[in-house]
Amino acid sequence: MTDRSAIDTIVGYFYQFDKTILDILNSDNKQTIVVEGIEDIDLISPDETIAVQCKYYEKSEYNHSVIKKPIMLMLKHYAGLLKSGSPVIKYHLYGHYKAGQEKLSLPLSSDYLKTNFLTYTKNESIVKDGKKATKKVTHKLYEELGLSDEDLSDFINLLTIDINAPSFENQLTEIFNKLCEHFSCDKFEAENFYYNSGLKVIKDLSTKQDIANRSITKPSFLSEINTKQLLFNSWFVHYKGKAKYYREVKRNYFNTGLNTNPYERFFLFEVKPIDSLQNIKEIIRIIQNRWSKLSLLEKNSFCPYVYIHNLSEIKLQQVKQELFEEGMTLKDGYDFLGAKLNVNSLIQRATNQNGIKIKFINSLLDLDSILNHIIAPKEIYQFFLSNNFYDNESCKHIKIQIEETLDLKNII
Structure with a gap:
């Protein structure tokens, strides 16, 4: 074909x-x-x-x-x-x-x-x-x-x-209009959250062997699609074009500029066993370059937090070590060998003087502790491969399914 x-x-x-x-x-x-x-x-x-x-x-x-x-x-x-x-x-x-x-x-x-x-x-x-x-x-x-x-x-x-x-x-268009009306959302959310989820629901139903399992009602359908996460629907992305799809995601969530708000931003992304340390470091550098401001003229300086899901402790140590040796000042909340997590040490403001460019989070438990301590506005951006691995609705939390880890380069 x-x-x-x-x-x-x-x-x-x-x-x-x-x-x-x-x-x-x-x-x-x-x-x-x-x-x-x-x-x-x-x-x-x-x-x-x-x-x-x-x-x-x-x-x-x-x-x-x-x-x-x-x-x-x-x-x-x-x-x-x-x-x-x-x-x-x-x-x-x-x-x-x-x-x-x-x-x-x-x-x-x-x-x-x-x-x-x-x-x-x-x-x-x-x-x-x-x-x-x-x-x-x-x-x-x-x-x-x-x-x-x-x-x-x-x-x-x-x-x-x-x-x-x-x-x-x-x-x-008629579907988007009805979804916008029901969920009180904009067209991007209607298309990429609710419609995309709806497609998955219908596609899954169509593959059930027993006809008794291929039925649904309006209330149950609306309940199932009422989730704010971007699913990587291979059919939808193939029809729309992967590059165009990621451009739209980037335009709606990751446009940076001179007036980027100094929020505490958390980037959580999942890796595959085959992902190289070089590629992981490249993604971290992109996050750091685009989502930190440390100039002398910046009153409200900031840098991003990063959590890497499914990366072994040994490989995480390697990533930190290599980035440090390459001149990137980083913090992870552990101030000396054998120390416990020091949240206050990790959440200190990054400035031009201390040169902190990236903050690593070692576990999801640490992430919970850190989020509970931060009073300032915060945003979570989670990139998952199959299933989302973290739930926290105490702040803005965008969940985006990706096909490959390196796809982050075209989004963030």
Whole structure:
């Protein structure tokens, strides 16, 4: 599959997932939404069930053949319900097409439905003059299912066809607007916190084997996505572009300038066993260079705190030693060999005179102690690989999932 066709496939999946999210946001609290049920999306209420099939053909014109198979499958399902005496359900075809919508005549008539959607030809093997051959045979699905014209009329009343569904971008905008309204947030938060979390929820549901585990309600969905952490959704980032995604994160959280507030900033980042000490030191230097002010003219000087998750004590000592030997003055709150953590020693203000450029935090327990002692405004920026490793909501705490440790270079 080429990169372009891969992107098109991903957009198609996103469009379906976005429609699912939109239907959840538009549902009432008594409805249950099933992902990949009878159709792509099932909307189940106490008094009715609606099965929704969703298609996205941004580059293709509408033709009857595009929705012919889905309609036939829906009719088969309808016939099965009639045969078993089960309550019938409603069906909804929802799709976006480049053009050609005028080809479909609505509302459907029974004859129009039969001719354009329920009649098909199929090559079948026959024996003629003792030899095998193939012959095109015409099939009429409604006859094969034993459905009368009255049955077809009832089916038409249960079927809604929308081939003028909004574009990918317009549907997404509608989702963002609803999320902004519900969570009282801006567009960046709606997209990168709540929508991104929503995508993960729907994607996880779609992979469940048992249909009983693929359902969700609006209250539970909103509860699950109500988390302020940036998830690295590989589908979303691949579609949007990794560089663009990180630029947006940087623009919203890590723009520095002459008027950067002198807050106590804590940078917590996770490393992999394969990450070299050189790369870890490079990240620390970037944090130090961008998030410290130690000039003689600076009244409110400051420098950042750093905690490195999943780095062994030996490697952490190596990092400190090498940075110190390279001329970086640092503090870690341990003033002599065998000493206990001295919080006051660590939180002393960095100045041009003492030259403290970076403050290391050795453990999450130490981090708790330090945060409890600091009265000044403070901010935590946590970068995790799989799962966030620290929770503290006593101050601004931004949680950002990354793919690789070195991705920090493009964010901070």
